[in-house]
Amino acid sequence: MHDRRPDYASGMSTDAPSPSGSRGISREAQSSIFRAGISGARPRVPVDPARLAKAARRALSTEAYAYLAGGAGSERTQAANRRAFERWQVWPRPLRDVSVRDLSTTLLGRRLPSPLILAPLGVMELAHPEADLAVARAAASAGVPAVLSGQASFPMEESAAAAPGAPRMFQLYWSASDELNESLVRRAEACGCSAIVVTLDTHLLGWRTRDLDLGYLPFTRGLGIAQYTSDPVFQRLVDERARDSAPAEAPPVRLTPRTVAAGITIARKGRRLTGGGLRESLRSPLPRAAVETFLDVFSTPALTWERLARIRSWTSLPVILKGIVHPDDAERTVAEGYDGVWVSNHGGRQIDRSVPTLDVLPEVAARVSGRVPVIVDSGVRSGADVAVALALGADLVALGRPYAYGLAVAGEPGVAAVIRNVLAELDITLGLSGHTAVSELGPASLRRAD
Known part of the structure; x- marks a missing residue:
């Protein structure tokens, strides 16, 4: 299905962090929580994803929570994203030495300490006044790339200044003005973004019932x-x-x-x-x-493959296409010379009854065949989810709503805690299933649950 050391990773940047074996971020995370628990302290940021969402709901206004948590229509795509993960089980193989584990991977020639990235989330000021700045700092502290949102609460230059030297990309919503699109792309390159992520699935605003019932659109x-x-x-x-x-x-x-x-x-x-x-x-x-x-x-329903090609005259940065859910579109992405495929249904926010991303991931990865990196999001809530997505063909896995909830609950430390918890669970899932590196995960690591 998927070569865990694909062709695109043959180059390596000299300024990338060096990967090193780990005896367990999971042990460190658990130890810090349990030691604090001796004196009666409990985590300010809930570890359980469901409790985290509930804590965020209490911290946010009705309008803010509806915007961040809501989906399109009756939210059946959101539910389908989660059900897709439920169809897979990790298949443990004990009696293997897993005392040293390696979560590192490569993206576009840069070595990363883990396969986790932060998906672009807009209007983070709904969750916390420091918004994108807090997210940028928390991501940098974990070595996790952050994709700066096109719908940010702070200009990209301020987010870059908040985390100098950190890996970052920029999300472009293709607007009706190509002059504006070019300006945004050139600014992203100037402030140190390593790639442009073009979001393709928001050329029309989805039918978001929670926001409609409240008459609320933050823009x-x-x-x-x-x-x-x-x-x-x-x-x-x-x-x-x-x-x-x-x-x-x-x-x-x-x-x-x-x-x-x-x-x-x-x-x-x-x-x-x-x-x-x-x-x-x-x-x-x-x-x-x-x-x-x-x-x-803001957006244009007239965006086509032909018009998208204009981005090549604006920048020399790698261009990743986000919102790909059909294998034919993934294959064309590679044929047209783009640098990455991001499998996403926008977290279920655009189309009700859309296909779940995890269900199409294996076929997309097979079509791409390691020629460009494959990223996946939508429905990811835990480290175990990340392991499943990697095994089904993803090179990197993007986290969305959970870190927004962490931001709402505790600001920058909340985002950092969510990242730590996801990586800790990935680490322990890797070890308990009998693997020592994320590169070892593949179809044989899983079993169908139905």
Whole structure:
């Protein structure tokens, strides 16, 4: 099915961390928790994924939790993502020396200490004021690459500065303005991103019933659009809109890149961003024009393979396509010269009754045949889930909602705790199943449960 040392990994960057054998991150994690438990302390961030979600729900507003936790339609895709994991069982092989274990792997020539990455999650200010900055620092402390969201709460340059030297990529939502797309990509390259991840499955906004019932979309409140308001091309578009819509008798408004970005920031701070508070905050032409411009350009249903090819003239960085769920599209991704396939249904947020990513992963991996890395997300909740995904053909596994929940519960330490717990369970699953390296995981490591 899948060569765990695929062709794309033949090169290695000299600035990558050196992998080393481990006697168990799981032992360290368990020891720290149990030692603290002697004095009656319990983890601030729940270890159990279900309890973690409940703790986040208590910490978040109704609107914030609905946005972060919700899915499309009746949320059957979310449920199907989880059921897909339930169909597989780890098949242990004891009486093997597993005293030293190695979680390291390679991505695009860079050695990583584990096969875990953080999926791009937008509007993290809903969970915590430090949002993307806290996520970047926590990821860096674990050596886990973070994919900076296109719908971030802080500009990419600030996230990069928060974790200098850390591995990072940038998620591009292909907007209706190619000039804006190019500007975002060039900024990502300039701030040290090692790849561009183009999200393909949000060219139309999914039918998200929780948000619809609340009448809540954070972007209309000026949240999660910091990559745009900090961009010179977007600022010019806002300037043009504000000038065109200003009443003739109104005094001229001097719009500059700095005041456009500042205007939306001022509109968000210290005001209740619903009802009358929202109307008051958006009365100024600056934030109102920024929100309206964003809603106009955010995505385009006209994106095709032919138009996507333009990205090659904007950057020399590797380009990974995210939102691939059909083997034919995976094969074309390789044929068109892109550098990675990211199997994702957007965590069940875009299409109700979509195919579960884990179900299509083996066929996608077989079509790709080790020519480019395969990443998978959607439904991943634990280290055991990561092990199953690796065994079915993934090279890396992306974690999403759980780290957002950790952020909501405890900020940066919450994200770090979630990463640690997932890696600790992966480590112990590896050892208890009779393996000493993630490269050993394959179809023979699993058994069908049904």
